[in-house]
Amino acid sequence: MSLKDIIAPFSVWKRVFEKPYTNKKPIDTRPGAPRYRGFHVNDLDTCIGCGTCEEICQNAAIDMVPVRETRHGDSGLRPKMDYGRCCWCALCVDICPSGSLGMSNEYLWVDEDPEVFRFIPGHDEKSWNDSELGYRRAEGYDLLEGNRVPMPMLSVEESQKSFVEMVQGYSKEQAKAEADRCIACGICVATCPAHMRVPEYIKAIRDDDMVEGLRIVYQANPLPASCGRVCSHACEYVCAMNHKGEAISIRWLKRYIVDQIYLGDYAKILHEREPDNGKKVAIIGSGPGGLSAAYYLRLLGYAVTIYDANEKAGGMLRYGIPEYRLPYDQVEKDIEFIASLGVEFRQNTRIGVDVDFLEVYGHNDAVFFSTGLSDPFGLEIAGEDLPGVVSGLDLLADVTNGKTPDIGSSVVVVGGGNVAMDAARTSRRYGAQVTILYRRREADMPADSEEIHEARGEGCEIVVQAIPLRIEKGEHTRLKLYWGKAEMVSDGPGKRPRPVLIEGSEEMIACDTVIPAIGQAGDFTFLPQDIASRLVVKRGQVEVDEFHRTSVDKIYAGGDIANPKRDAISAIANGHSAAKGIDIYLGNFQD
Amino acid sequence: MVETVKHDPRSKFPPVDATSGKSVYNLQSGKYMKVWQGPQHPGITGNMSLELTVCGDEVIDCKTHVGYLHRGFEKLMERRRYIQCFPLVCRICVPEPDFNEYLFAEGAEELAGIEIPEKARWYRALTLEMARLASFLMWIGGQAAAFGMGTIGQWTVTMRDYVLDLFEELSGGRIYHMYIIPGGVRADLPAGFALRVEQTLAQIGKVLDDVELALMYNAVFKKRAMGLGVITPSMVDEYGITGPNARGSGIQRDIRKDNPYLVYDQLEFSIVTETGGDAYARTWVRLRETRQSIDLIRQMLEKMPTSGPFFQKLPNVLHWKIPAGQTYKKAECTRGEYGFFMVSDGTELPRRIYVRGPSYTHAVTLMEKLAINVNIADTAGLMVSLHTYPPEIER
Numbered sequence: 006m007s008l009k010d011i012i013a014p015f016s017v018w019k020r021v022f023e024k025p026y027t028n029k030k031p032i033d034t035r036p037g038a039p040r041y042r043g044f045h046v047n048d049l050d051t052c053i054g055c056g057t058c059e060e061i062c063q064n065a066a067i068d069m070v071p072v073r074e075t076r077h078g079d080s081g082l083r084p085k086m087d088y089g090r091c092c093w094c095a096l097c098v099d100i101c102p103s104g105s106l107g108m109s110n111e112y113l114w115v116d117e118d119p120e121v122f123r124f125i126p127g128h129d130e131k132s133w134n135d136s137e138l139g140y141r142r143a144e145g146y147d148l149l150e151g152n153r154v155p156m157p158m159l160s161v162e163e164s165q166k167s168f169v170e171m172v173q174g175y176s177k178e179q180a181k182a183e184a185d186r187c188i189a190c191g192i193c194v195a196t197c198p199a200h201m202r203v204p205e206y207i208k209a210i211r212d213d214d215m216v217e218g219l220r221i222v223y224q225a226n227p228l229p230a231s232c233g234r235v236c237s238h239a240c241e242y243v244c245a246m247n248h249k250g251e252a253i254s255i256r257w258l259k260r261y262i263v264d265q266i267y268l269g270d271y272a273k274i275l276h277e278r279e280p281d282n283g284k285k286v287a288i289i290g291s292g293p294g295g296l297s298a299a300y301y302l303r304l305l306g307y308a309v310t311i312y313d314a315n316e317k318a319g320g321m322l323r324y325g326i327p328e329y330r331l332p333y334d335q336v337e338k339d340i341e342f343i344a345s346l347g348v349e350f351r352q353n354t355r356i357g358v359d360v361d362f363l364e365v366y367g368h369n370d371a372v373f374f375s376t377g378l379s380d381p382f383g384l385e386i387a388g389e390d391l392p393g394v395v396s397g398l399d400l401l402a403d404v405t406n407g408k409t410p411d412i413g414s415s416v417v418v419v420g421g422g423n424v425a426m427d428a429a430r431t432s433r434r435y436g437a438q439v440t441i442l443y444r445r446r447e448a449d450m451p452a453d454s455e456e457i458h459e460a461r462g463e464g465c466e467i468v469v470q471a472i473p474l475r476i477e478k479g480e481h482t483r484l485k486l487y488w489g490k491a492e493m494v495s496d497g498p499g500k501r502p503r504p505v506l507i508e509g510s511e512e513m514i515a516c517d518t519v520i521p522a523i524g525q526a527g528d529f530t531f532l533p534q535d536i537a538s539r540l541v542v543k544r545g546q547v548e549v550d551e552f553h554r555t556s557v558d559k560i561y562a563g564g565d566i567a568n569p570k571r572d573a574i575s576a577i578a579n580g581h582s583a584a585k586g587i588d589i590y591l592g593n594f595q596d
Numbered sequence: 597m598v599e600t601v602k603h604d605p606r607s608k609f610p611p612v613d614a615t616s617g618k619s620v621y622n623l624q625s626g627k628y629m630k631v632w633q634g635p636q637h638p639g640i641t642g643n644m645s646l647e648l649t650v651c652g653d654e655v656i657d658c659k660t661h662v663g664y665l666h667r668g669f670e671k672l673m674e675r676r677r678y679i680q681c682f683p684l685v686c687r688i689c690v691p692e693p694d695f696n697e698y699l700f701a702e703g704a705e706e707l708a709g710i711e712i713p714e715k716a717r718w719y720r721a722l723t724l725e726m727a728r729l730a731s732f733l734m735w736i737g738g739q740a741a742a743f744g745m746g747t748i749g750q751w752t753v754t755m756r757d758y759v760l761d762l763f764e765e766l767s768g769g770r771i772y773h774m775y776i777i778p779g780g781v782r783a784d785l786p787a788g789f790a791l792r793v794e795q796t797l798a799q800i801g802k803v804l805d806d807v808e809l810a811l812m813y814n815a816v817f818k819k820r821a822m823g824l825g826v827i828t829p830s831m832v833d834e835y836g837i838t839g840p841n842a843r844g845s846g847i848q849r850d851i852r853k854d855n856p857y858l859v860y861d862q863l864e865f866s867i868v869t870e871t872g873g874d875a876y877a878r879t880w881v882r883l884r885e886t887r888q889s890i891d892l893i894r895q896m897l898e899k900m901p902t903s904g905p906f907f908q909k910l911p912n913v914l915h916w917k918i919p920a921g922q923t924y925k926k927a928e929c930t931r932g933e934y935g936f937f938m939v940s941d942g943t944e945l946p947r948r949i950y951v952r953g954p955s956y957t958h959a960v961t962l963m964e965k966l967a968i969n970v971n972i973a974d975t976a977g978l979m980v981s982l983h984t985y986p987p988e989i990e991r
């Protein structure tokens with residue numbers, strides 16, 4: 006103890022004239038820091054209602070509640086916060102795939118009513134709704150992976166020379182890494198026409214449980230080897246991860262599961278069918294719709310016979326899609342398993358020619374037809390009947406049948422759909438120079454964007470806003486195609502602009518073959534007049550109810566002929582619901 | 597009438613039961629009195645309580661009671677995915693949450709085999725030192741106030757608030773920062789952050805000068821703190837004492853030096869020790885460590901990399917499975933050795949997370965020993981001088 010110990014403490018007196026700190030900083034002039042984790046904000050237009058915020062919240066402070074109309078890619082739900090539970094950790098903000106959720110730097114909220122502290126950010130009127138400040142996920146920090154695992158593909162040089170499958174498939178590590186990106190929000194399930202349980206089979210891949218994966222896949226899709234390759238993947242267009250970067254490769258993950266299991270092992274894995282119930286169903290057309298209906302009906306115990314005009318089953322899967330996209334052995338794999346269940350296939354049997362429809366109708370308890378769209382639309386221009394003009398579908402079918410098409414060295418494909426791309430790329434593989442003419446803009450092309458990209462990569466020239474005018478006999482080449490440029494004319498807000506020919510813009514391409522691929526129509530000639538007249542057909546499509554029952558007793562229809570979506574997965578879904586409908590109609594259905 | 601060992605009736609200590617070895621009080625005698633200190637007493641520095649038996653104004657027996665703050669974090673974490681544990685762990689120790697964040701992240705990263713970027717290592721160390729600074733500033737206030745010098749507490753707690761301002765700017769939160777996350781940290785330093793840190797450090801340095809004059813060279817404080825709660829070097833291992841409580845007794849023990857983690861092997865500092873072993877010596881250790889912390893922050897701001905990533909991407913956290921294994925990660929917090937023992941069984945949920953807070957040994961076993969013979973007026977000062985945080989005792 007020294008004198009200093011007595012005197013030193015008096016040094017505190019020098020602070021006696023200082024103002025208290027709290028007076029220096031009145032609370033109303035003290036906003037939260039720019040990164041402050043304050044009250045939540047949500048951009049309702051950007052939010053897709055995926056519910057990942059709800060999933061990650063460890064306090065169960067978030068409920069997804071209906072706020073908007075449900076539409077493709079948006080559940081219509083929006084997060085509702087419970088500030089009695091929230092701990093302001095902001096993991097919901099970090100994980101939000103669309104980036105809509107954030108936090109303002111507001112932190113003062115006083116109210117007598119405890120109920121107000123449960124609110125829907127962005128929807129309920131709050132003073133901080135437009136706050137620019139507050140916590141947002143920082144650049145360089147991300148809990149999710151936006152980039153897709155690249156798919157090993159044949160190089161363009163190789164692919165344009167052969168019909169070897171371009172997409173080579175994921176390895177186990179690649180598939181697991183891709184499956185790991187999924188946030189299991191289920192927006193894909195809602196969008197998939199067949200409502201495949203996508204997050205569950207993706208989880209099976211993460212767990213390396215292919216048996217479970219195959220079981221899940223077959224519950225909604227009996228053609229997974231084909232669909233895993235050529236599905237129009239509506240699921241991927243709405244995938245929540247699109248908002249962060251690239252969608253999960255849902256289609257290729259499905260393919261990965263199927264590729265891991267030999268056909269011979271299917272029977273051990275997939276559930277056994279019901280015993281025969283003594284009832285018979287005829288199916289006309291062995292495309293995806295017919296095969297799907299056959300599979301699910303057979304599982305329910307029906308005796309199923311498929312009638313098909315072609316030599317082999319598969320419909321468009323086999324005859325409309327080139328081998329480099331869907332190898333025939335994969336179509337076989339799907340079909341063989343269905344056949345192994347006891348479904349009878351009668352190929353080379355055209356109803357209305359080889360067998361009378363009424364005979365089939367009379368001998369079966371129900372008839373499902375999914376005959377597809379087989380009549381190609383003509384270009385409706387002069388010279389269309391000249392030799393060298395061949396429809397896209399005919400070309401593709403010829404190739405499947407093993408014929409070498411006589412296309413010469415230069416080809417013009419007219420159209421912008423997948424058939425056009427397939428015809429163009431097939432022609433390319435036979436060494437032809439290919440030009441694709443399309444009436445509208447590239448963004449309007451109905452073909453998958455990757456198809457367009459790959460076609461161009463393989464050397465197909467794509468000319469958009471081009472209207473074919475007439476075809477004439479050529480001098481050095483077989484044909485001359487005259488076409489004119491189009492301008493896009495708006496028909497008013499909300500309507501698709503339409504192409505209008507620019508007068509005097511005519512140009513000519515000398516070519517050996519012109520391939521129109523501008524769509525197809527259904528063919529109802531196999532039906533007797535009496536039945537055809539009773540079917541309700543609108544815009545070329547048979548009207549059906551939710552179970553794909555037509556207006557004629559015992560007759561069901563599905564696939565492209567009864568479905569505006571016109572893709573394989575919709576046809577598969579149609580087949581499945583028709584099978585349920587037939588089961589209900591025939592009184593076997595047990596809930 | 598119980599059989600007691602030989603007992604001098606003039607002793608302030610009660611007779612001892614010959615068979616059980618426990619003291620036998622006759623509270624009716626008027627000689628002994630039970631006093632409950634806590635669980636809301638500020639001198640307990642949190643929600644626990646001391647059951648004191650006093651003879652006159654001297655404590656002759658002390659029983660500690662915990663259980664007022666049990667939140668079951670360790671069990672909660674077994675029912676949550678790893679990423680969902682991240683907002684939980686900081687709550688285990690309220691005044692110094694960052695060590696929980698750091699050790700949890702470090703443990704998860706080790707089990708999962710994830711290397712974090714260099715910058716993240718510096719940012720983590722910076723956060724931990726800022727947390728140490730904030731924690732010590734609050735402690736100084738508590739120690740001074742326990743001896744009636746509340747003014748000093750007002751200065752230092754204000755300084756702590758300035759550090760919390762920095763935390764708010766860095767992480768978006770003042771108390772629960774949730775800045776250190778498995779994979780790195782959640783954000784880069786804000787623009788001009790180093791400058792504002794330096795301004796705050798300079799301000800704190802000045803206040804510490806005043807604190808030294810008003811507290812350490814203060815006859816009242818010296819009189820009461822010197823000789824209070826003496827920890828002898830031999831007690832250190834016996835009672836599992838770590839941190840400034842051990843260093844105040846001359847033991848050279850600091851995990852930052854003994855098992856350097858993060859970037860501590862790249863910083864210049866030495867272990868602060870005192871030899872007195874009493875509350876006064878421990879106060880000196882902590883005051884000097886507060887200054888050391890300021891110095892370490894300055895060194896870090898000077899040496900840390902200015903470019904590069906601060907976060908290493910994790911597998912999808914929604915279904916992050918960590919390979920089976922176990923690890924124990926430890927760090928030197930303001931109270932001593934803070935540790936996380938983590939066990940993974942290869943699933944998405946942790947199998948077991950055990951948190952080793954230094955306060956358990958200090959506030960329970962050590963306090964029960966040191967309180968004997970202490971004047972009842974000094975028990976609060978003694979308790980604070982052990983620097984314990986009940987939230988980490990109970991978890």
